[in-house]
Amino acid sequence: MSDDILATAAAWADAGEQVALATVVETWGSSPRPAGSMLAVTASGRMAGSVSGGCIEGAVAEAARETMRTGAPQLLDFGISDERAWEVGLACGGKLKVFVEKLA
Amino acid sequence: MRRATLDALLAARAAKRAVVLATRLGDGAQHLWPEEALPGALAEAAQAALDLDKPQTIALDGEAWFLQPFSPPLRLIVVGAVHVAQALAPLAATLGYAVTIVDPRRAFATEERFAGVALNHDWPDEALTALAPDARTAVVTLTHDPKLDDPALDVALRSRAFYIGALGSTRTHAKRVARLKEMGHEDGAIARIAAPVGLDIGAVTAPEIALSIMAEIVQRRRGPKRRAP
Incomplete structure (x- = not known):
């Protein structure tokens, strides 16, 4: 499925959009999406794919906007021990790491 | 991800060639294997990720690498x-x-x-x-x-x-x-x-x-x- 997301990301970039890619690189416990799951985000707010069941997409999109601005990739940690757990923790109690990079 | 890497990945998919995207998590440096050569241990790990058809995170010389296989469709x-x-x-x-x-x-x-x-x-x-x-x-x-x-x-x-x-x-x-x-x-x-x-x-x-x-x-x-x- 991630190939569809990559094709979508390429199409968005072709259309002049700024695009960032987020990839689940590690999971622990009952994370809803396995490692390798991808989310493509544009600066204009379009999204394709997923890195969770919807719990952390908002936070990832926010980090993606920062990465699009700075060009610097980020490695994000999400889980119940996260201090922002109330906003963006996983209801399922899982933990995961998400790598965010700009398509340049 | 560089656009050239994305295009190479999509081209491999279209040609139904199996490839592995290797990402150094510290700085985002990327290689598409086997189109790009990788040092021995990394290439072996990439092959293993492909054989298992499952992404792997490995540590090599103190650096974390994420190896994501892209296999042709079932x-x-x-x-x-x-x-x-x-x-x-x-x-x-x-x-x-x-x-x-x-x-x-x-x-x-x-x-x-x-x-x-x-x-x-x-x-x-x-x-x-x-x-x-x-x-x-x-x-x-x-x-x-x-x-x-x-x-x-x-x-x-x-x-x-x-x-x-x-x-x-x-x-x-x-x-x-x-x-x-x-x-x-x-x-x-x-x-x-x-x-x-x-x-x-x-x-x-x-x-x-x-x-x-x-x-x-x-x-x-x-x-x-x-x-x-």
């Missing part, structure tokens, strides 16, 4: 361009399978009935031999006609297909087993055939039967996660 070969196949083809495509419909009866295997689906009008044994099912291929026979189903099953049983299913009742299958034995197949090999095909969800309509077949194929590939209560 394949589903359907023998019989029948009503159930019309429901099965789009469902399988949604699940990420590259679908080929095999049926020498051109009245059934038409572009009108199977818009956008790969159609093969050769006799099933020739078609299956040419399509060469591998460990990432599922084969399902739906014609109900031994003249068409049996030659396909004969080839499928001699392949590494991860799933072989045949439509037909238990009684129909018993007769089929007898014929396949006459063709020289052993009991153990014949037991690979899922028959009656599909998970027993009480499917009645063509889409329901298609759903039960795809559910069984997914289960065969992934394995059930929960134990029965």
Whole structure:
């Protein structure tokens, strides 16, 4: 499925959009999406794919906007021990790491 | 990700070539293997990720690398361009399978009935031999006609297909087993055939039967996660 997301990301970039890619690189416990799951985000707010069941997409999109601005990739940690757990923790109690990079 | 890397990845997908995207998590440096060479240990780990068809995070010289395999799509070969196949083809495509419909009866295997689906009008044994099912291929026979189903099953049983299913009742299958034995197949090999095909969800309509077949194929590939209560 991630190939569809990559094709979508390429199409968005072709259309002049700024695009960032987020990839689940590690999971622990009952994370809803396995490692390798991808989310493509544009600066204009379009999204394709997923890195969770919807719990952390908002936070990832926010980090993606920062990465699009700075060009610097980020490695994000999400889980119940996260201090922002109330906003963006996983209801399922899982933990995961998400790598965010700009398509340049 | 550099645009050139993305384009190379998409080109590999289009050419059905397996590749691994290696990302150094510290700074985002990326290589697409094997189009780009990787140092020995990293190349070995990339090959392992490909063999397992599962992403891996590894540590090398104090650096974390994420190795993401991109394998060509799984394949589903359907023998019989029948009503159930019309429901099965789009469902399988949604699940990420590259679908080929095999049926020498051109009245059934038409572009009108199977818009956008790969159609093969050769006799099933020739078609299956040419399509060469591998460990990432599922084969399902739906014609109900031994003249068409049996030659396909004969080839499928001699392949590494991860799933072989045949439509037909238990009684129909018993007769089929007898014929396949006459063709020289052993009991153990014949037991690979899922028959009656599909998970027993009480499917009645063509889409329901298609759903039960795809559910069984997914289960065969992934394995059930929960134990029965």
